[in-house]
Amino acid sequence: MRIDLHTHSTASDGTDTPAELVRNAAAAGLDVVALTDHDTVRGHAEARAVLPEGLTLVTGAELSCRLDGVGGLHMLAYLFDPDEPELARERELVRDDRVPRARTMVRKLQELGVPVEWERVARIAGDGSVGRPHIATAMVELGVVPSVSDAFTPQWLADGGRAHAEKHEHDPFDAVRLVKAAGGVTVLAHPAAVKRGHVVPESAIAELAAAGLDGVEVDHMDHDEATRARLRGLARELGLLTTGSSDYHGSRKTVRLGENVTDPEIYGEITRRATGAFPVPGAGGPLVP
Ligand SMILES: [Zn+2]
Numbered sequence: 001m002r003i004d005l006h007t008h009s010t011a012s013d014g015t016d017t018p019a020e021l022v023r024n025a026a027a028a029g030l031d032v033v034a035l036t037d038h039d040t041v042r043g044h045a046e047a048r049a050v051l052p053e054g055l056t057l058v059t060g061a062e063l064s065c066r067l068d069g070v071g072g073l074h075m076l077a078y079l080f081d082p083d084e085p086e087l088a089r090e091r092e093l094v095r096d097d098r099v100p101r102a103r104t105m106v107r108k109l110q111e112l113g114v115p116v117e118w119e120r121v122a123r124i125a126g127d128g129s130v131g132r133p134h135i136a137t138a139m140v141e142l143g144v145v146p147s148v149s150d151a152f153t154p155q156w157l158a159d160g161g162r163a164h165a166e167k168h169e170h171d172p173f174d175a176v177r178l179v180k181a182a183g184g185v186t187v188l189a190h191p192a193a194v195k196r197g198h199v200v201p202e203s204a205i206a207e208l209a210a211a212g213l214d215g216v217e218v219d220h221m222d223h224d225e226a227t228r229a230r231l232r233g234l235a236r237e238l239g240l241l242t243t244g245s246s247d248y249h250g251s252r253k254t255v256r257l258g259e260n261v262t263d264p265e266i267y268g269e270i271t272r273r274a275t276g277a278f279p280v281p282g283a284g285g286p287l288v289p
């Protein structure tokens with residue numbers, strides 16, 4: 001049985017639509033695939049509707065968290081009740097954060113004496129989702145900075161800059177609690193992904209385990225062999241499940257579906273612990289030429 005518990009579709013930053021993703025998962029010989037888009041469950045309905053026979057869908061999400069002021073900690077959540085109100089509100093807060101965040105940055109600029117108008121920024125963004133490049137363009141128009149890249153400095157919009165506004169991210173302990181309350185299971189994603197600059201300290205993993213975390217993702221493209229061995233040892237000590245997955249993003253990254261997989265016994269344990277939703281067996285959607 002081949003089980004891949006971490007993939008992204010166009011519902012977040014993947015390039016396959018949810019329908020393409022499940023078809024590609026079946027073509028890649030997977031028996032089980034989890035759809036875990038960033039902070040949203042938007043892709044699940046489409047994936048479910050066309051799920052090929054023989055493929056089981058695990059509904060999930062990857063929640064953006066921040067620990068001790070450091071962002072980029074990702075928490076995989078599986079088989080939670082998507083309608084549980086507190087979790088749903090938190091999830092959407094992160095996903096729909098773009099506009100309020102951009103507005104905050106505009107306000108901060110105004111407080112710094114830059115006469116930038118929100119209406120102008122919104123017009124520059126047009127149909128695109130508004131962000132720092134649009135604000136920077138408005139600053140160029142006003143002659144505040146000579147070019148867009150000159151706005152991405154500590155003086156203005158760079159991370160931690162005077163007019164920068166941070167993304168909303170969950171506290172990981174809240175995430176564990178909320179997912180559990182919604183009947184789901186939590187697995188800390190790629191906790192030792194050095195390349196991404198996001199390494200979760202072992203002490204924090206231990207605290208999360210004590211707070212109800214179910215598992216850690218061990219077999220991931222960003223973990224080398226030594227890292228995997230170390231994480232496996234830590235998981236054994238802390239009584240955590242260990243998973244493996246591709247973190248597939250379609251053509252955005254080179255990783256293949258099923259490049260890393262999860263042990264069937266561990267998958268079984270995850271499904272036993274979850275009470276918020278059941279894995280969806282594929283009934284075979286409409287055939288595509
Ligand atoms: Zn991630």
Ligand SMILES: [Zn+2]
Pocket residue numbers: 006008062247
């Ligand atoms: Zn991911």
